[in-house]
Amino acid sequence: xxxxxPFVAVVLMLPSxxxxxxxxxxxxxxxxxxxxxxxxxxxxxxxxxxxxxxxFYRSYVAARKIGPRAVQTVVxxxxxxxxxxxxxxxxxxxxxxxxxxxxxxxxxxxxxxxGVWAGQAVIVIGSRPPGAVQELWIVxxxxxxxxxxxxxTCAIGGVGEVTVTGARDAVMSLYQGYVTARxxxxxxxxxxxxxxxxxxxxxxxxxxxxxxxxxRQRLGYDPVMCATTGIHDAxxxxxxxxxxxxxxxxxxxxxxxQFLVSVILGAxxxxxxxxxxxx
Numbered sequence: 001x002x003x004x005x006p007f008v009a010v011v012l013m014l015p016s017x018x019x020x021x022x023x024x025x026x027x028x029x030x031x032x033x034x035x036x037x038x039x040x041x042x043x044x045x046x047x048x049x050x051x052x053x054x055x056f057y058r059s060y061v062a063a064r065k066i067g068p069r070a071v072q073t074v075v076x077x078x079x080x081x082x083x084x085x086x087x088x089x090x091x092x093x094x095x096x097x098x099x100x101x102x103x104x105x106x107x108x109x110x111x112x113x114x115g116v117w118a119g120q121a122v123i124v125i126g127s128r129p130p131g132a133v134q135e136l137w138i139v140x141x142x143x144x145x146x147x148x149x150x151x152x153t154c155a156i157g158g159v160g161e162v163t164v165t166g167a168r169d170a171v172m173s174l175y176q177g178y179v180t181a182r183x184x185x186x187x188x189x190x191x192x193x194x195x196x197x198x199x200x201x202x203x204x205x206x207x208x209x210x211x212x213x214x215x216r217q218r219l220g221y222d223p224v225m226c227a228t229t230g231i232h233d234a235x236x237x238x239x240x241x242x243x244x245x246x247x248x249x250x251x252x253x254x255x256x257x258q259f260l261v262s263v264i265l266g267a268x269x270x271x272x273x274x275x276x277x278x279x
Contacts, residue, residue, distance in 0.1 A: 151276030160265030167248025
């Protein structure tokens with residue numbers, strides 16, 4: 001036991017050290033760029049976002065070997081506070097909602113920034129576990145200025161190729177049903193319950209997670225509309241396909257907020273893997 005204490009201490013210190021570094025980079029950057037445009041601020045940190053995310057996963061993999069408390073420390077140090085309750089909800093598929101089944105050393109995982117949309121950076125992480133026929137993917141979204149993670153989508157390559165049209169249609173179908181239910185008087189939890197009881201969204205991993213988070217009274221905002229008040233129509237904008245055609249990323253506008261919706265195509269059809277709010 002005495003031999004493990006230094007290792008435990010180092011792992012538990014990693015999130016603080018990485019967060020401190022990220023905070024130092026962010027504060028220094030903000031101080032020197034007060035008059036710079038928002039677009040310039042976003043474009044100045046692409047490499048740092050990938051570095052931050054790789055550091056998070058190294059800490060996370062190490063923390064899993066220690067226990068839940070170590071994992072919680074790592075997650076809370078790198079994930080946006082409003083997204084933590086969703087991430088803590090049990091995964092319907094029984095797969096770790098952070099690592100998504102990826103195995104082995106983080107050094108064996110590929111990290112690539114796909115772009116910046118709706119103010120959020122999209123990072124694609126890939127890995128093929130030994131003996132696996134299909135490649136596993138993680139699509140993570142993060143705030144460029146801080147590196148805080150706002151969403152994680154798990155996907156399996158080869159199950160179904162996502163198309164731009166299909167992803168956009170799936171998202172609009174989701175919001176048409178959700179907005180209609182809300183305007184008829186349903187609460188966020190009630191609207192989600194209606195949609196997951198037997199409709200096309202019944203298998204959405206994200207909706208199952210947020211339903212649990214709402215039940216535990218851990219959310220102070222609407223996790224589908226990304227707002228604290230009001231019910232507005234939603235429209236789909238820029239749509240792109242990433243992760244070997246396994247995940248579609250759709251920019252959705254609803255009144256003032258813009259956010260990212262990740263769509264996957266599995267054995268049961270279209271499903272929302274994540275809705276990444278920017279609050």
